[in-house]
Amino acid sequence: MASRMVEVDPWEVAVTTLDPARIRFVESLMSLGNGHMGARGSFEEGYGGDSHLGTYIAGVWFPDRTRVGWWKNGYPEYFGKVVNAVDIGAIRIRAGGEPVDLFTVPCADFRFALDLRRGCLTRTFRCEAGGLALRVRFDRFLSIVTPELSFQRVEIEVEDGEGVLEITPLLDADVHNLDANYAETFWEPEPGVERRPGMLAMTTRPNPFGTPRFTVTAATRTRAEGLEPGDAWDDALSTGRTFAATVAPGDRVALDKAVAVVSSRDHEPRTHPAVASALLDAASSRPHGAHRADQAAAWAARWEQADVVIEGDPPAQQGIRFNVFQLLSTYYGEDERLNIGPKGFTGEKYGGATYWDTEAFLVPMYMSIAEPDVALALLRYRHRQLPQARHNARQQGLPGALYPMVTFDGVECHNEWEITFEEIHRNGAIAHAIRYYTDYTGDRSYLEAEGVEVLVEIARFWAGRVHWSARADRYMIHGVTGPNEYENNINNNWYTNYLARWVLRYTDEVLAGLPGRAAELGVDDAERERWRDVVARMYLPHDDALGVNVQHDGFLDKALAPVSALGDDDRPLNQRWSWDRILRSPYIKQADVLQGMYTFSEDFTTEEIRRNFAFYEPMTVHESSLSASIHSVLAAAIGMPEKAVELYSRTARLDLDDYNNDTEDGLHITSMSGAWLAIVQGFGGMRGLGERLRFAPFCPEGWRGYSFMIRYRGRLLRVAVGASSTAFTLVEGEPLEIEVGDGLVTVAADAPATVANRA
Incomplete structure (x- = not known):
């Protein structure tokens, strides 16, 4: 089992086993990023076995031609994908003329470790090659201080033997995408x-769709200790230099490599040589250790706001820190043109593009662990792409704006019809994120300027997408896919219908509070009256006998059966069953009804949530990385702490323990906020909608306690939950009134508050 490979440590992810069958899994776990670029944890010296070498530059992508056996109006012209860029990490080693390649050269004392506290990666091993016995240590990191810089150091000690040792740092652009059609190259x-x-x-090669081409320039500088410079080369696709020494037992050599990576997104290509050289001049003026210390200090500042401390459960502690680390390595709000892809910088699956995960799962977390500008950048990203969202709606013959399911530039670029055309609930998630930001910060400036424009266009889409059923005397929405992608082309998905109704009502309320804005946006009284009619008469499937909201028309007619009826050889369904069999089954990939009850929890009683949870969770296989966290939060809210902890563990250690047997494709970046949501919203009971923060904390059995930080309306609040009580401490800002359980508590800098936990 993959989980046995990972050592449990509160601040480190380490493996000490070199298993050729699990190299891709390890490469994913050891991925690094800094917002500007990222790379999988591949071996610098090269690996001759099964490996997925990947370096990715934020915002750099390619429109790969959609290939389907038939074509229908409205299909996206291309499938956007992140492109594997120049390999900046390569440092080849030859001992006595023999390449050091751990696929063919036996090694001992292997250890590969990701330092979560400092954002650094180290790998050590001993090996014998070409008559030399060597102890090798690699150290690398992608700077979050200067994101266009990468730093590496390799140190080699000769334990036995005499001969020539060669180290060759290089840049290699002879790369390809693992998911490329017919082994195409893109550079x-x-x-x-x-x-x-x-x-x-x-530069990315020409494409027929008129999307921008990108130029990426990488430049390197090296500093050698105990080595003499040898031959250098500069070919069309690679550049490097070999350093060598004749060595004997006890000799030590080292090499530092700094790489500057700049792209045409930020600099005109003609300026790249000067920009890269200036970056390297500054970097070369200080030793590797000084840059490493800067990296540690910068990460310490991030952890000061974002850390979650768990006492008494080391695997749970490692899980939450690994998830938060990877998220903050992927995105920290510096560039409003960027968003967060499901794999981040860790792989190519899903094309590396933006999904609805951002608004539904990531905005609430970033609101609490970083300055408001970080989440605001995510909202502005969508506003920048409002014209493209209008284009997407026109492609479907609809008014308003349809935000894409998958995108780099705002235009839909996913080629599966059941996703592109039908998973339209993403529009509602984007609208809800605007509401969450406004309520949480208390700042209405975004809502009143850009946000209301987005809301109006989304509302227009929903008003055009519904249809009137004379037979039922209700508005309906047919032909959709909900968050549960194990059911396609269904009618009246409860979650989708509920979202549509909410968007229309909320947008109308926002316009009512902004005199004159409706006229500026071309919204007249007749249009708003139409929205109100849809709100009043929207069809929401419900079964009175069961007391549950029905996932969609016809769901209760399936052969309903719990997951416990499945055999071990059935799971995971998406790897064992035909798609037809999955669609006909009652099994749920992720929450649909429960997603809605989580998003709009203030609309439902605890008993309503409990009935729906009891009905749907037993049929849920949690084969979406987004599923477990929502169920964990709801389980905590309805008094099922053991279930909440079980599902927290699944979301927190999804990749570390490879629950879905797919971590080798890359980490599940956008679901990593789920671990934070499960602890803060689930165990801590935090809610951020409304005029004040609310908490209803409990401490899971087996934990001695846990604590987290919350940034809220100019304050920084520390919440420390013990076995029987919770302490609220104001770290920064003015006194704050919060709601804990059924009472109000004021927290001031000189007056921490302690409140008994919920039973």
């Missing part, structure tokens, strides 16, 4: 950039 040399030694300038 070619950029002739318009001045070529300098140690520098590669590559």
